[in-house]
Amino acid sequence: MALLDLLGRRWILRILWELREEGLGFRGLQERCGRMSSSVLSQRLRDLANAGIVEQDAGGDYGLTAPGGRLLAALLPVYHWAEEWARSAGGARRKRTNSRPGVQR
Amino acid sequence: MALLDLLGRRWILRILWELREEGLGFRGLQERCGRMSSSVLSQRLRDLANAGIVEQDAGGDYGLTAPGGRLLAALLPVYHWAEEWARSAGGARRKRTNSRPGVQR
């Protein structure tokens, strides 16, 4: 279940999403992710690269590898479900959460 | 992207997986998850319930709601990819991670 752990780490899903259609450079990725810390981005990129999900092209840009692309494809239904969920349940339901409401961790 | 955050939280994917085919009681779930802390399980269950993904049946067992089932379905390709990934890349590749190798966070 190691991969699931990787996926669970903060920013990972976001990074994959941002790379869904085009390769991006370090800074480009960073700002698309709403200013995540460069140290963290660096770390994540290394992890993803070690996992063979992401790689750098000749120009230095980051992009998905073949397996990485397949992972993204597998993830699409989830991203989709997330949107839908946000639209429906997001409004209604939602009572006491006990955990703080925003993006935390 | 709130849901993605929820999914990213530790144990969540695991819990959904364990509920994939049958309802389970609190303790049952707990031990299937390799002894997660009861306090955490309680928290997670509450979060999942508030999100309308999980619910308790008359007998007190936890199970997926209809949308929860759909979420699980959307997740299947990912679980599958994870297995496959563990088999292939898990052995090869994998060099310096800088983060400790095991399940952490």
Added chain:
DNA sequence: CAGTATCCTGGACGATACTG
């Protein structure tokens, strides 16, 4: 068995400064 209340600790994350 089911679930809650507390306390404590590790390490993820953010900020920042710095190198090439």
Added chain:
DNA sequence: CAGTATCGTCCAGGATACTG
């Protein structure tokens, strides 16, 4: 621009004791 090194904070998660 690309990436690394440091450092401090904070909180998620583990352990445990306890109630119904």
